[in-house]
Amino acid sequence: MRQKKANTLLTEVELEFMNAVWAIGKGTVREVMNNLSPPRELAYTSASTIIRILEQKKFLTSIKTEKSFVYYPTIEKADYQSKTLQHLSAKLFNNTPSSLVARLVDDENLSDDALQEIRDLLDKRLRTNDT
Numbered sequence: 119m120r121q122k123k124a125n126t127l128l129t130e131v132e133l134e135f136m137n138a139v140w141a142i143g144k145g146t147v148r149e150v151m152n153n154l155s156p157p158r159e160l161a162y163t164s165a166s167t168i169i170r171i172l173e174q175k176k177f178l179t180s181i182k183t184e185k186s187f188v189y190y191p192t193i194e195k196a197d198y199q200s201k202t203l204q205h206l207s208a209k210l211f212n213n214t215p216s217s218l219v220a221r222l223v224d225d226e227n228l229s230d231d232a233l234q235e236i237r238d239l240l241d242k243r244l245r246t247n248d249t
Contacts, residue, residue, distance in 0.1 A: 127205060128177065135168050136177060140195040146186045
């Protein structure tokens, strides 16, 4: 039988929920629901199912309190961002980060301010590496 691939990336809905948890640091199902952005009309049971899936995928862990479970992220948002970008670079840009950046800066919707911010970040990184 074929072994199931590890779930290392989040679906769009799961990412919405993780962003809410990362924003508040920890929370109950209701607290996470109240911090979804943009707000959603979602049944409690549906939200609870999504959170259970995130726990099964090891993105969340929980502690039982007197009245409910409190959920905590097991991965920092910055770490997930890095892992996702590495995956994107490998799968879509043939493991060539410069191709990913080139595609980003070639986007005509990118403002001059955003381009300047990217340039400033690159300059800062290069100066840090020189020291």
